[in-house]
Amino acid sequence: MNTRSVLVIALVISVSLNVYFWLVLRDANISSAMSESTTSSLPTEVMSEHGPNDVATPTVQNNTATENSPRTNDTLANNASDSEGQYSLDELDNLLNEGSYGELTERLSVLLKQYPNDENLLLIEAKLQLRTRPLPDALVHLYDLLELSLSYDVHQSLVTQINTRYEQAEREFIRSGNWDLLAQLCEPLFQRLPTHRSYILSLARAYAMQEKLILMEDVLAALPLDDYEAMRIRNKAYADNSEEVAANDNYQSTETTPFFDDSEATIIDLERRGNQYRIDVKMLNNRAQMILDTGASTTAITQDMFARLGRFRRLTFIGNFDVQTASGSINAPMVQIPAFYLGPYQFEGVSALVLPKEALPNADGLLGMNILGQFDFSIRPEESTLVLRER
Numbered sequence: 001m002n003t004r005s006v007l008v009i010a011l012v013i014s015v016s017l018n019v020y021f022w023l024v025l026r027d028a029n030i031s032s033a034m035s036e037s038t039t040s041s042l043p044t045e046v047m048s049e050h051g052p053n054d055v056a057t058p059t060v061q062n063n064t065a066t067e068n069s070p071r072t073n074d075t076l077a078n079n080a081s082d083s084e085g086q087y088s089l090d091e092l093d094n095l096l097n098e099g100s101y102g103e104l105t106e107r108l109s110v111l112l113k114q115y116p117n118d119e120n121l122l123l124i125e126a127k128l129q130l131r132t133r134p135l136p137d138a139l140v141h142l143y144d145l146l147e148l149s150l151s152y153d154v155h156q157s158l159v160t161q162i163n164t165r166y167e168q169a170e171r172e173f174i175r176s177g178n179w180d181l182l183a184q185l186c187e188p189l190f191q192r193l194p195t196h197r198s199y200i201l202s203l204a205r206a207y208a209m210q211e212k213l214i215l216m217e218d219v220l221a222a223l224p225l226d227d228y229e230a231m232r233i234r235n236k237a238y239a240d241n242s243e244e245v246a247a248n249d250n251y252q253s254t255e256t257t258p259f260f261d262d263s264e265a266t267i268i269d270l271e272r273r274g275n276q277y278r279i280d281v282k283m284l285n286n287r288a289q290m291i292l293d294t295g296a297s298t299t300a301i302t303q304d305m306f307a308r309l310g311r312f313r314r315l316t317f318i319g320n321f322d323v324q325t326a327s328g329s330i331n332a333p334m335v336q337i338p339a340f341y342l343g344p345y346q347f348e349g350v351s352a353l354v355l356p357k358e359a360l361p362n363a364d365g366l367l368g369m370n371i372l373g374q375f376d377f378s379i380r381p382e383e384s385t386l387v388l389r390e391r
Contacts, residue, residue: 092124097312101132119154126158134331135169135319136188143192168318169334170202172351176370178297181321182206194222201229208237266388268343270379277379279367279386282341284309288364292379292386296368298334300353305364309337318351325359342371343388 095104108125115121122145129138142162146155166185173182186203193199200222207216216237223230270292271278277292283301286308290299301309309315316336323332332353340350351370360366375388 089120089124096124096127096131099131099311101128104128105132117148119150122148122150123154123157126161130161130165130319131317131333133320134184134322135165135334136185138319139166140188140192165319168316168336172298172318172334172370173206176297176351176368176373177209178370179206179209181298181323183210184321190219197223201233204230204233208233208240211237211240213237264389266343266345268386268388270384270386272381272384273362277384277386278363279342281367283337284314284339291360291363291366292372293366293368294372296366298353298370299350299365299368300332300355300360301337301365302357302360302363303354304357306335306354314338316349321353323353323355325355327359330356330359340371342367345388347371347374 092104092107095101095107104124105128108121108128111118111121112125126138126142126145129141133141139162142158146158150158166189169185170182173179173185183203183206186199186206189196190199190203200219204216204219207213207219216233220227220230220233268279271289278289279292281288281290283305286305288301288305306315312335315338318334318336320331320333322329332355334351334353337350337352338348340347352365355365374391376391377389378387379385380387
């Protein structure tokens with residue numbers, strides 16, 4: 001074998017060995033890389049259960065729960081966080097109960113952007129709407145919430161709130177003859193639910209009692225012509241209108257004052273200040289002096305008196321309403337006072353508007369017809385007394 005052949009064989013052997021060692025090293029690197037990739041991908045796989053864009057639903061934490069307690073998706077975390085810090089449901093409820101509506105509005109705005117479908121946040125927002133907006137608008141908002149995909153319990157809670165708040169206000173306005181506020185209550189609800197029978201009848205009745213017969217007919221058009229309740233409202237409205245016309249035709253300019261036998265009546269002293277009469281009453285355990293106002297359909301108290309009575313801790317909140325005062329239209333809350341005393345008489349669940357102190361200077365409120373209207377009464381100017389006789 002010549003030298004040339006030996007060199008060729010040596011070159012082939014060298015190349016073969018180099019190829020062999022390269023293949024061995026490549027296989028070793030691939031195995032190492034796969035092992036590292038598997039280890040580093042484990043957290044990614046765990047986190048990817050909800051998908052890369054999912055937002056975790058906040059949950060409520062029970063104070064007695066351990067770290068390993070299961071979480072539910074239908075409640076807000078007791079420590080749900082936003083960009084400014086951590087808040088709990090208790091904190092949000094406290095803000096509502098303390099009347100810190102501005103701060104609560106800001107916090108809810110942040111939280112609802114993070115958790116727009118959280119039912120607990122939606123319920124707190126609904127309560128806030130009922131506290132701060134006119135009752136008709138707040139009830140419409142609750143109806144809007146009912147169109148969301150809600151759990152049965154939350155749906156029923158909203159329905160109960162709507163019915164309770166509406167029925168409280170409707171009952172009070174009918175009892176006191178405050179047809180303007182009844183119309184104010186029903187108009188937005190009728191627009192939102194034009195086939196809702198209760199709203200149709202109440203709004204038509206409010207218009208009828210205000211002698212707005214065209215508006216009454218527009219509303220009653222949503223019911224069949226032979227509807228029994230609609231016919232009753234129409235008949236009363238047109239009969240009352242005819243009687244009023246006849247009374248005006250036969251009107252004689254004479255003023256009469258009801259005569260009461262003092263033995264059958266209760267006499268309460270009044271204090272006269274200019275053209276006003278003041279009367280002493282008691283609400284819960286608080287004495288108050290109120291302006292006697294036979295032109296007011298609803299009793300009113302000042303914000304100071306409202307605070308003395310315990311605010312919403314002791315008074316039932318009905319809703320907010322737009323009312324006219326000497327300084328213009330304001331949005332005022334209406335509450336129910338559990339115990340109200342006028343002379344020897346006690347009343348339960350008296351509704352009253354809460355007005356700014358400026359609207360009722362130098363008085364704790366005004367006594368309206370929702371109380372006075374339960375009596376036959378007269379004022380004796382020469383004696384500065386109020387004479388009451390039970391009906």
